[in-house]
Amino acid sequence: MLEEVVGKLKNCSKVVVLTGAGISAESGVPTFRGKEGLWGKFKPEQLASMDAFMSNPKIVWEWYNWRRELIAKVRPNAGHVALVNLENMIDEFTLVTQNVDNLHFLAGSKSILELHGNIYRNKCMDCSALYEDEGDINPERIPTCSLCNGKIRPDIVWFGEMLDSDIINRAFLKAEEAELFFVVGTSALVHPAATLPIVAQQHGAILVEINVERTALSDIVDFHFEGKSGQFLPKLVELLKEQIST
Ligand code: BJW
Ligand code: ZN
Numbered sequence: 001m002l003e004e005v006v007g008k009l010k011n012c013s014k015v016v017v018l019t020g021a022g023i024s025a026e027s028g029v030p031t032f033r034g035k036e037g038l039w040g041k042f043k044p045e046q047l048a049s050m051d052a053f054m055s056n057p058k059i060v061w062e063w064y065n066w067r068r069e070l071i072a073k074v075r076p077n078a079g080h081v082a083l084v085n086l087e088n089m090i091d092e093f094t095l096v097t098q099n100v101d102n103l104h105f106l107a108g109s110k111s112i113l114e115l116h117g118n119i120y121r122n123k124c125m126d127c128s129a130l131y132e133d134e135g136d137i138n139p140e141r142i143p144t145c146s147l148c149n150g151k152i153r154p155d156i157v158w159f160g161e162m163l164d165s166d167i168i169n170r171a172f173l174k175a176e177e178a179e180l181f182f183v184v185g186t187s188a189l190v191h192p193a194a195t196l197p198i199v200a201q202q203h204g205a206i207l208v209e210i211n212v213e214r215t216a217l218s219d220i221v222d223f224h225f226e227g228k229s230g231q232f233l234p235k236l237v238e239l240l241k242e243q244i245s246t
Contacts, residue, residue, distance in 0.1 A: 005180075005208055005223055006239040012179040013091035017083060018196055019229075020098045022185020022211060026077040026230040029070070029101050033187050048158045053125065057151055061139035064154050068119055076107035079184070082233035084108040089240060094174040098186060098193050100156050113171050115163055115193050117156040126150030168192060175200040183209045184229050188217040197221075 009015070021031035031037045032044075042063065046052050053060045084107050087093040095112045097104055100119040104112050122131040124145035131152050137143065143152045157163050175181065181200040188194040197217060201207050207221040210232050218224050225232055 001223060002225070002236065002239065005206075006236060006243055008206055009090075009180055009236075009240055010243050014174075014177050014179045015086070015090045015092070015182070016094045016096060016174050016178040016180075016196075016200065016205075017086070017182040017184060018096045018098070018186065018193065019083075019104070019184045020186025020188075020193075023079045023229045024074075024077070024099055024101050024103050025185065026079065026228060027074040027103060029074055029099075029103070031185075033189070044159060048156070049160060050125075050158055053151075053153055053158075057142055057153075058139040060153075061137050061142060064119065064156075065137065065139065071101045071103075071119060074101075074103070076103045077230045079229035079233045080104055080107035080109070082237045085237045086233075086240070087111060089237070089244065092177075094171075094178075096171045096174070096193075096196060098190065113167050113174075115157070115167060115171060117154070119154060119156065121155035122152045123155040124148060124150040125153045130155065163192065171196055172199060175205070176203045178203070178205040181205040181207050183207065183211075183215075183217055183221065184233070185211060186215070188215045 025031055032039050034040065047060055047063050080103050083095060087109055093111055095104060095109050097112060097114055098116050100117050102118055102120055123129060127145060127148045127150060129145055129147050137152065144150060145152065175196045176199060178200045181197055183197050197207050208223045209217055209221040210225045210229050212226065212228060
């Protein structure tokens with residue numbers, strides 16, 4: 001089955017990969033859902049929403065500081081690296097990620113669309129002015145915007161918030177053009193990200209899913225590979241290299 005996907009991939013020039021928290025799991029970054037996931041320990045609406053930030057900005061910042069520290073200690077894994085190699089072998093490659101952990105950048109991927117923001121950036125809660133070099137935020141004394149005095153918050157898309165329109169529009173355009181669309185390490189429950197593979201398939205793309213378990217998308221994909229992305233993606237890239245050189 002893997003050989004069949006590689007055979008198709010070899011003849012594709014437009015490839016999109018959508019990643020979720022699962023691709024960073026092997027680096028040691030917790031996923032969101034599932035027993036060990038962040039949402040198993042913390043309630044999303046109490047941490048990842050504007051309401052939460054308005055009512056208790058201190059707790060929200062404490063949580064983000066904890067996650068920043070955790071993420072700062074980890075490294076990209078073999079799955080991230082394989083996607084860098086894949087990008088170098090495909091004419092028009094787009095990596096669309098829901099992750100905010102910066103690991104695709106650290107690995108060396110270039111064409112990245114970050115749908116849900118980046119944990120290292122901050123912005124003003126009112127006017128959205130970016131504050132990239134604020135350093136550590138003290139939850140007891142949250143800095144305010146020099147333009148409008150709004151509180152500084154992480155530049156992350158919380159529930160109920162719109163995604164950056166330029167980024168999501170580009171992602172949909174790439175999905176519509178894709179010949180092959182990989183869905184890697186995401187439960188495919190959060191929209192509009194989870195709509196991208198469906199749109200790609202409606203426009204003729206072959207859908208390939210890589211996940212350690214079945215997801216909301218598994219019944220409609222053309223190929224479902226059950227396994228860890230850090231093991232599967234390097235194999236896929238190696239096979240593609242072999243096929244290209246023969
Ligand atoms: C491995 C592995 C290994 C593990 N190898 N695999 C349509 C229908 C219903 C609802 C909506 C809809 N459209 C919009 C909504 C509302 C909402 C939504 O989708 N809700 C659903 C949950 C029901 N969406 C929004 O609010 C979005 N905004 C929006 O649509 O604005 C317009 C609007 C406004 C107002 C009203 C309505 C619409 C914004 C969504 C923002 C999501 N933000 C978060 C949190 C950020 C906080 C933070 O990070 O600090 O982003 S939620 C969280 O989920 C995070 C992730 O990016 C996102 C996706 O999670 P992901 O990556 O899939 O992780 P998991 O944990 O779910 O899955 C991991 C997977 O990996 C699992 O499958 C494992 O098996 C697998 N795995 N190890 C391979 N080694
Ligand atoms: Zn402001």
